[in-house]
Amino acid sequence: MTFLELKDLRIHFPTDDGLVKSVDGLSFTLERGKTLGIVGESGSGKSVTSLGVLGLHKGGRAKISGEIWLDGEELVGASAEHVRKLRGKKMAMIFQDPLSAMHPYYTVGNQIIEAYRIHHDVSKKVARKHAIDMLARVGIPQPDRRVDSYPHEFSGGMRQRAMIAMALCCDPELLIADEPTTALDVTVQAQILDLMRDLQRDFNAALIIITHDLGVVAELSDDILVMYGGKCIEYGSAEDIFERPEHPYTWGLLGSMPRLDREPTERLLPIKGSPPSLINVPSGCAFHPRCPYAERTAGRSETEVPELLETAGGHRVRCHLPGERRRAIWEKEVMPNLEGTS
Amino acid sequence: MSRASEPLLSVQGLEKHFPVTKGLLKRQVGAVRAVDGIGFDVVKGETLGLVGESGCGKTTTGRLITRLIEPTGGKIVFDGRDITHMSQGRLRPLRRDMQMIFQDPYSSLNPRHTVGAIVGAPYRIQGIKTEHGVKRAVQEILELVGLNPEHYNRYPHEFSGGQRQRIGIARTLALKPKLIIADEPVSALDVSIQAQVVNLLEDLQSELDLTYVVIAHDLSVVRHISDRVAVMYLGKIVEMADRTDLYGSPMHPYTNALLSAVPIPDVRRRSERERIRLQGDVPSPLNPPPACRFHTRCWKAQEICRKVEPPLTALAPGHQVACHFPENLSGDAPPAPAAGQEKEPGTISPVS
Numbered sequence: 133m134t135f136l137e138l139k140d141l142r143i144h145f146p147t148d149d150g151l152v153k154s155v156d157g158l159s160f161t162l163e164r165g166k167t168l169g170i171v172g173e174s175g176s177g178k179s180v181t182s183l184g185v186l187g188l189h190k191g192g193r194a195k196i197s198g199e200i201w202l203d204g205e206e207l208v209g210a211s212a213e214h215v216r217k218l219r220g221k222k223m224a225m226i227f228q229d230p231l232s233a234m235h236p237y238y239t240v241g242n243q244i245i246e247a248y249r250i251h252h253d254v255s256k257k258v259a260r261k262h263a264i265d266m267l268a269r270v271g272i273p274q275p276d277r278r279v280d281s282y283p284h285e286f287s288g289g290m291r292q293r294a295m296i297a298m299a300l301c302c303d304p305e306l307l308i309a310d311e312p313t314t315a316l317d318v319t320v321q322a323q324i325l326d327l328m329r330d331l332q333r334d335f336n337a338a339l340i341i342i343t344h345d346l347g348v349v350a351e352l353s354d355d356i357l358v359m360y361g362g363k364c365i366e367y368g369s370a371e372d373i374f375e376r377p378e379h380p381y382t383w384g385l386l387g388s389m390p391r392l393d394r395e396p397t398e399r400l401l402p403i404k405g406s407p408p409s410l411i412n413v414p415s416g417c418a419f420h421p422r423c424p425y426a427e428r429t430a431g432r433s434e435t436e437v438p439e440l441l442e443t444a445g446g447h448r449v450r451c452h453l454p455g456e457r458r459r460a461i462w463e464k465e466v467m468p469n470l471e472g473t474s
Numbered sequence: 475m476s477r478a479s480e481p482l483l484s485v486q487g488l489e490k491h492f493p494v495t496k497g498l499l500k501r502q503v504g505a506v507r508a509v510d511g512i513g514f515d516v517v518k519g520e521t522l523g524l525v526g527e528s529g530c531g532k533t534t535t536g537r538l539i540t541r542l543i544e545p546t547g548g549k550i551v552f553d554g555r556d557i558t559h560m561s562q563g564r565l566r567p568l569r570r571d572m573q574m575i576f577q578d579p580y581s582s583l584n585p586r587h588t589v590g591a592i593v594g595a596p597y598r599i600q601g602i603k604t605e606h607g608v609k610r611a612v613q614e615i616l617e618l619v620g621l622n623p624e625h626y627n628r629y630p631h632e633f634s635g636g637q638r639q640r641i642g643i644a645r646t647l648a649l650k651p652k653l654i655i656a657d658e659p660v661s662a663l664d665v666s667i668q669a670q671v672v673n674l675l676e677d678l679q680s681e682l683d684l685t686y687v688v689i690a691h692d693l694s695v696v697r698h699i700s701d702r703v704a705v706m707y708l709g710k711i712v713e714m715a716d717r718t719d720l721y722g723s724p725m726h727p728y729t730n731a732l733l734s735a736v737p738i739p740d741v742r743r744r745s746e747r748e749r750i751r752l753q754g755d756v757p758s759p760l761n762p763p764p765a766c767r768f769h770t771r772c773w774k775a776q777e778i779c780r781k782v783e784p785p786l787t788a789l790a791p792g793h794q795v796a797c798h799f800p801e802n803l804s805g806d807a808p809p810a811p812a813a814g815q816e817k818e819p820g821t822i823s824p825v826s
């Protein structure tokens with residue numbers, strides 16, 4: 133049985149300006165012990181997706197349809213109460229800003245103790261011991277003292293570790309990390325990514341890492357889902373996405389990014405224009421106003437929404453260009469320009 | 475880039491110590507040594523990149539150079555004139571020549587002013603005559619930075635983040651500056667927009683003969699845009715070199731650690747990459763560690779590092795380093811950034 137499966141998930145928000153189609157037909161699967169990276173620019177629907185999986189849109193104004201299967205249970209139709217019980221125990225989340233997830237007036241220890249005791253019938257003393265163990269596990273020095281510190285007494289990196297400890301305290305099977313290192317310095321980011329890699333291996337959890345940083349997903353992911361305008365536009369193994377990407381938007385992301393592991397290029401190759409509004413998503417392929425290849429599809433890019441189709445062994449692409457054309461463009465027109473010059 | 479020519483900007487022993495006061499009488503009890511004796515030259519037409527973790531003093535350096543804050547020590551020479559303590563009145567004509575671009579394009583734009591008013595403001599403030607009127611001049615600049623000149627009457631909120639950064643850039647260009655200090659100019663932008671703005675900055679540099687100091691924490695962006703790079707740690711420059719030397723054979727342990735921490739989108743080599751992992755965070759600049767400030771996090775630290783401050787010294791042509799035990803001294807092979815790096819045992823951890 134697949135551990136996590138999303139089937140045609142849609143999360144739309146009615147607003148005064150119109151319907152915001154934040155997530156618009158998203159499907160993927162994820163097994164225990166595996167890491168899925170979700171990348172895309174801001175506003176592409178990454179955070180709304182993760183909140184949706186955790187059931188945090190329930191009771192709000194969001195219109196949700198589709199299915200979310202977690203370990204044999206369907207969550208879209210489940211009661212808010214039931215999903216709340218799964219949260220913390222079965223699935224947990226790490227946010228970009230730990231302060232938003234922590235209470236400023238309670239010690240870090242008390243917050244972990246509370247979270248643990250919601251799901252475990254143990255004494256305060258046992259829970260405190262567990263909290264100290266968790267803080268030690270995520271690399272917080274002197275955990276038996278720091279357990280009594282308040283969140284603001286921690287540095288940014290230490291706070292992020294404490295939040296990871298909080299998320300992991302009930303041994304969740306699904307962990308969603310939404311931009312977990314975006315606010316951190318590169319040295320601290322590297323520490324946190326190492327930590328997440330180790331923990332995931334030890335806990336055998338399914339991990340979803342959401343970020344706008346292609347380097348970060350490349351470090352951790354088995355599979356990668358590229359989002360644009362609320363839809364998955366390309367999905368594949370990390371090798372598929374970085375070595376044989378087939379979607380013009382993925383090419384654009386790769387061309388925009390200066391890379392330390394290659395000789396410097398003369399110029400970056402940006403994508404023209406900016407990401408779409410999710411109220412007035414462009415017709416046809418949402419990427420068409422920015423796509424340099426739209427004119428090669430005989431008008432279909434502007435009028436027809438392309439389907440997400442498998443191109444080879446689990447690698448799926450949402451584009452009207454035929455597979456051979458895409459592979460030829462990547463090899464002859466795109467890839468050579470990404471290589472350094474000097 | 476003309477290396478032989480006079481520097482446009484020369485900074486020597488620059489210092490900014492923010493006083494820390496206590497009590498009603500505001501008795502000074504200490505100082506944040508945000509910038510603590512740094513020096514560098516920037517030659518006309520060149521781009522100097524300034525990198526380092528947050529809190530290392532990069533922004534303060536930018537604000538000192540543009541004289542938004544008063545230095546507590548050292549010297550700033552701009553275009554042949556000592557501006558270190560020049561009065562605001564005498565600085566005014568020089569302000570045209572020296573402009574700053576900020577990270578957050580939105581907070582630096584007045585939301586109640588039209589784009590025309592924002593970009594045109596420098597003309598009015600500086601009382602500059604334009605050949606065909608301010609409007610025409612502003613529209614030309616909007617066009618130059620890739621904005622639609624017809625959007626002259628629109629307000630900042632009607633633009634996307636990338637377009638707002640273009641408005642910010644347009645405003646700095648209005649007075650035809652010689653030097654632009656850009657503080658994290660692209661870090662708030664999406665990656666595709668980042669690339670647009672980086673290219674724009676490069677195009678403007680060659681078209682308008684600009685000189686840049688680019689402050690950023692993103693080491694990949696800095697390598698792409700800079701001719702030379704200075705690495706700061708706790709208010710000091712610890713290494714400065716041509717970008718090829720700095721990224722190809724970094725000598726300071728801190729630089730090595732920074733570069734090794736950058737995530738690399740190379741999935742085939744991710745398992746074989748060996749990394750240096752720094753422990754903990756940057757110490758407080760209120761009480762920086764004595765002698766070599768990096769010694770509390772450095773895996774090579776010896777007794778001498780805690781006793782004697784290593785001076786910034788040229789160890790190779792154009793390559794200055796402040797370290798008693800530098801890496802990659804001539805003869806060593808430069809490490810490929812993504813490949814395994816040779817380090818003392820116990821300092822590297824292969825990631826599997």
Ligand SMILES: Nc1ncnc2c1ncn2[C@@H]1O[C@H](COP(=O)(O)OP(=O)(O)O)[C@@H](O)[C@H]1O
Pocket residue numbers: 145147152153154172173174175176177178179180181409410
């Ligand atoms: N509660 C909400 N009501 C209306 N629109 C929302 C709400 N939450 C998110 N959105 C919109 O949904 C889109 C996707 O947002 P988000 O998932 O946060 O993007 P990302 O995380 O990829 O940057 C954005 O256009 C955002 O403005």
Ligand SMILES: Nc1ncnc2c1ncn2[C@@H]1O[C@H](COP(=O)(O)OP(=O)(O)O)[C@@H](O)[C@H]1O
Pocket residue numbers: 492506507508526527528529530531532533534535759
């Ligand atoms: N006005 C100020 N008063 C006191 N301390 C300051 C002030 N501005 C900056 N600092 C301190 O100076 C140090 C350097 O800050 P900054 O130049 O902003 O670093 P960076 O830009 O490299 O992140 C930090 O410790 C910061 O807290």
Ligand code: SF4
Pocket residue numbers: 379380381417418419420421423424425426429432433438450451452453
């Ligand atoms: S469908 Fe058309 S517009 Fe969309 S990515 Fe493919 S070629 Fe570009």
Ligand code: SF4
Pocket residue numbers: 726727728766767768769770772773774775776779784796797798799800
């Ligand atoms: S001087 Fe010593 S402590 Fe400082 S960077 Fe060099 S080796 Fe490390």
Ligand SMILES: [Mg+2]
Pocket residue numbers: 178179180310
């Ligand atoms: Mg988000």
Ligand SMILES: [Mg+2]
Pocket residue numbers: 532533534
């Ligand atoms: Mg700064």
